Amino acid sequence: MISVGIVGGTGYTGVELLRLLLRHPNVTVRVLTSRTEAGKRVCDMFPSLRGHTDLTFSDLDTDVLKSCDVVFFATPHGVAMKYAQALVDANTKVIDLAADFRLQNLEEFEKWYGMAHECPELLKSSIYGLSELNREKIKNAQVIGNPGCYPTTVQLGLAPLLKTKNLIETKSIIVDAKSGVSGAGRKASMGMIYTENADSFKAYSVSGHRHQPEIIEALENISGQKKAFDHLVFVPHLVPMIRGMLSTIYVDLTQEGDDLDIQAFYEAFYKNELFVDVMPQGSLPETRSVRGANELRIALYKPQPKKLVIVVIQDNLVKGAAGQAVQNMNLMCGLAEETGLTGIALSP
């Protein structure tokens, strides 16, 4: 059994990790830390776990974490980078669900997250955990930066077009993204209360969102084209729903791209992927079709010549966070990639 620790177990990604790991056949969750709730029984805070675990939140104890095979950080940004080196030295694998190991560009990290990076050396050898695109590197990684939710949809939505040269006008990409409220985490702030969000819709962070530099760096890496995506436009919106994310991606095709059978091209690209579903032509993906499941679905449309519209959906807490983290753990530990991740979406 793989012995697992979770640092920061009181947020939504933490409890979602727990939901998945408690049913994972090869995992024992050994420790779950919380600064604020140490000593409290986990199922007293999350009654959905009653009957499924006797865990108690504990203070962060580095020695205990070192004794785990894998440690997940479901913490705010800036925590994992304080502990990662010690864990790696103890041969413990680290998967950070925050941003500490997502951006190789230290300036961008500092600009968007407002802090200096504390272990830039380790960052260099860390692997960006978009499982489908970095699979081989992930298998041998010691430290994983688990991708942001929006970037996951954009990368998997565009990867087929970027892996072949000259299919799209890279300057044309517009991402109009929509997320359920759980994407903002479990925080007591006025802007997040029920009555401020229900039965309403809005855009947010239009003048700049932290996921934008991550998207740009990732697309550069996928395509091998530096500076090609600096003009990307990314506008996130907030949907009055709990879970779910849908990105509508607009891109101009080159003549070469327009001549392709895009549908067949995507289907071929992802034909061996268990968690990426290229839906049949004409499909209209609904976020509820992946609620609770580690799945991402893609649909493709050409409403105008040379214009491609790519719709991508996922559950932001699963394929966009905890599920992908488990997928990465499976890869790192030599397990079948789908182990513990075959749950079917809850719909309705």
Added chain:
Amino acid sequence: MISVGIVGGTGYTGVELLRLLLRHPNVTVRVLTSRTEAGKRVCDMFPSLRGHTDLTFSDLDTDVLKSCDVVFFATPHGVAMKYAQALVDANTKVIDLAADFRLQNLEEFEKWYGMAHECPELLKSSIYGLSELNREKIKNAQVIGNPGCYPTTVQLGLAPLLKTKNLIETKSIIVDAKSGVSGAGRKASMGMIYTENADSFKAYSVSGHRHQPEIIEALENISGQKKAFDHLVFVPHLVPMIRGMLSTIYVDLTQEGDDLDIQAFYEAFYKNELFVDVMPQGSLPETRSVRGANELRIALYKPQPKKLVIVVIQDNLVKGAAGQAVQNMNLMCGLAEETGLTGIALSP
């Protein structure tokens, strides 16, 4: 492997059965029928099942059903009773999720469901499938009437008080019940559309609901007291949410009942039950804590001397329908009762 057929696979209980059975380690779903959708791929209608099944809806073929070990009817009332005898004769077990085998009283059945019963003989030998209360009989049953969702909450909420004589004033019971909209099924009617239900709350069927005679008959059976519950008041309400059911049950305690440590009494009664959770004193159960899980939680309060308030929650589609049906199948087939039913609730 147990070979299973599902009759009526296009409603919410049908697709929920499928979600559970496709992940059940001992089951193969062999056939799924639909009058209206025969020939259509199941996952074209329910995209949440894409990648999880290649089943196609088929016409109802009695011979195919007879070749199954177990057949579930997730149909409207009045269908199962047309086929049950033939299936029983072929040694196929029948679990009806509609009302055909819930009420022993034929007059009540005809009054509330507007049809004569077509196989009263089989009804007599059928078993009411409230798993926790009728476990031994279910193990040997050929035909199960799977309980209604509301009746499940009321029976499990009151059973401890009824199994011992003279703890409550049986005439005092008031059930103020609340259900998510999926309880009404998957039907295209004006009263069910989004804009008629969102951000609003109402009572319905106040002058009489089909589950009332079922509740009364069941409480009579649990307590062994005929005619003791005719004055039961049952008022259902509709909550603007998808899944979830909460019943608030008000009951007058006798002096004997009032002297009991009710909390300890309930905990003892259900201490071996995997799917019934008596929550600690002071708990406030939320329906989301059982979303998608085959669990029912109970909390107890005494706001006034001799007054007991029992709050019971479940997911109406799981413990209130498809989950309990699978629980019954497990019992009938000699499997561990929890097989395929250990999924953790999706929360948030």
Added chain:
Amino acid sequence: MISVGIVGGTGYTGVELLRLLLRHPNVTVRVLTSRTEAGKRVCDMFPSLRGHTDLTFSDLDTDVLKSCDVVFFATPHGVAMKYAQALVDANTKVIDLAADFRLQNLEEFEKWYGMAHECPELLKSSIYGLSELNREKIKNAQVIGNPGCYPTTVQLGLAPLLKTKNLIETKSIIVDAKSGVSGAGRKASMGMIYTENADSFKAYSVSGHRHQPEIIEALENISGQKKAFDHLVFVPHLVPMIRGMLSTIYVDLTQEGDDLDIQAFYEAFYKNELFVDVMPQGSLPETRSVRGANELRIALYKPQPKKLVIVVIQDNLVKGAAGQAVQNMNLMCGLAEETGLTGIALSP
């Protein structure tokens, strides 16, 4: 024009008052105070008011308040009682939307609100502002304690039965109440965030809610029967919707009560009331039918002999708070009671 001040303008009752008063033909809102937002434009905080007001939040200045004809307190409990005497001395009318002037029983006030009352003398001469039941006293009042939202539904739901002796068993009353989330106010707390409330349902404060002593005192006053309602059971629930309140009231009728034509009795009792609607027999009131309107609707059912079920709905922020406050202001200022309150509910 009536010159109005609002103390505490950043909560939901404050902004709702503003919505009503900015369209009131006889009112000028002169000042709106906020401890935390002084200097900020009101419509920067509440964009729904853009184009409708140029008001800026200001610090609380007693002299400015004294210069108003009427001052509303849309503040937390304990604020109005600090300023009311000074305002009354300046001949300014006071309407408190919090609890400072609701309970005559000082012990109960201290027990439930955790503070000593600071102006018990003024409390004695203040009037409980349930407009329909205390109309004449309100006309001459200097200080109004505006009723709680739940107590409004219970009083108007039961008043006809209490004004005549011996119609009901006073010990039998059970109030199963349901409220939208705005009833909890505009507060940044974890329990109130979107993702903790959406698509879920729960009971709360089962072991005791502040509105219970208010309900009991009010029912005593309506009926003239002291100590008759101490056994009242009141269980509030939280509905995943923004506005709206529905109380389901269960009561045992005496033989005399049972012999009445209850429907006709209620219709007669409220026949001259503009804001109380006794719906036709068989109606199922939905909270959306009063969304945003100063209306309360009642429906009556007799599911069992001698058992009456009374369903009452209102918008908790309007008839349950700000609307009733304006209704009281109209009465106090000699205006037609419906002035500024004839808006039609927003449905759908």
Added chain:
Amino acid sequence: MISVGIVGGTGYTGVELLRLLLRHPNVTVRVLTSRTEAGKRVCDMFPSLRGHTDLTFSDLDTDVLKSCDVVFFATPHGVAMKYAQALVDANTKVIDLAADFRLQNLEEFEKWYGMAHECPELLKSSIYGLSELNREKIKNAQVIGNPGCYPTTVQLGLAPLLKTKNLIETKSIIVDAKSGVSGAGRKASMGMIYTENADSFKAYSVSGHRHQPEIIEALENISGQKKAFDHLVFVPHLVPMIRGMLSTIYVDLTQEGDDLDIQAFYEAFYKNELFVDVMPQGSLPETRSVRGANELRIALYKPQPKKLVIVVIQDNLVKGAAGQAVQNMNLMCGLAEETGLTGIALSP
């Protein structure tokens, strides 16, 4: 008083018209027709209107309609064109809330609405009722085609840029639009039921939506540039909320456009408009800020050089339908444009 008839009073635009017109100081609603509900009291179908009207649905009687000053058609497409000529001949003004008088291009009408136009002559003299842009023509119109909800947001969002030449690349326009479910009307279809829409999000009609030709024709008229907008991309999405519409419009600025102070330019363009609000720089418009109000708000962002993002919100049933229709009626009847339309949005 203006005597008004409403044809088709059982849909959401019909009941919203009624909500507005019953409070309009210069209007008497004389007749409300319904094919299916004739003889039924309006407030029995829409309890929110109880106490506000005694109207009864009636069969469509052309003579009664002719006796009205203004007749609104809140009917499906294809009804108004059957009656408009007769009404015009009787000097009755016609405002159609469906599409019969929106498109001058008959081929497009037939293609998208699946029917031949029955009064093309009258169509030619009819006026497209986007109040702010066609004000003078509307004042003298006999027949108004009230704009579609999406087209209203796109036209008012782009008009300032189109009225001056050479500010934008007309081929670059992308409209990513989001609507609440009421936009689909009041219809009993499976796709519209609560449980199929709540807590989920999707795109729809990606391969073509009826509002696209309307948008294109309207933009051509505003800009005076034929064929300039054929490449417009329009992708509508469905938000799990009742009312509200938000369009995110992406457009490439020319050098000339980029050099402009766009914010000031928009503010100047709309400075005299009562119902169009250009929000301050950095604002994030929420649909709830216009819930129930005849208002449209615009916010502007330049996330990249030469890239403009325009966010436009409205209540699809008010400024996007019934409110704009009343605004047009006011213009046609010589009333102040805001008469009966000054209600403040219901928020929260």
